[in-house]
Amino acid sequence: METPTQPAQEEEIEEISVDVTEEGQxxxxxxxxxxxxxxxxxxxxxxxxxxxxxxAEEATE
Structure with a gap:
């Protein structure tokens, strides 16, 4: 996994939804x-x- 060297450009935050299916997934x-x-x-x-x-929190302290 690569570690970013620069902060990401400001992007629109996408909404993420979490649901449970009828099959239990x-x-x-x-x-x-x-x-x-x-x-x-x-x-x-x-x-x-x-x-x-x-x-991430520890890295910024």
């Missing part, structure tokens, strides 16, 4: 994309996002 979706995950995959993604957020 987690449906993460935006305006023109979607991702279906099992509950376990969604948990792993959530944990990874929390870890990355912690790392």
């Amino acid at each position: 987690v449906w993460l979706h935006g305006r023109d994309w979607e991702l279906l995950m099992s509950p376990e995959e969604a948990r792993l993604l959530g944990e990874s996002l929390l870890d990355a957020a912690d790392d």
Whole structure:
């Protein structure tokens, strides 16, 4: 994974929605994309996002 060397240009923030399908999958979706995950995959993604957020906060302190 590459580390950005410059801050990203200001972009419009896209809304991300999270729903549960009738089949019990987690449906993460935006305006023109979607991702279906099992509950376990969604948990792993959530944990990874929390870890990355912690790392980002520590890097700015």
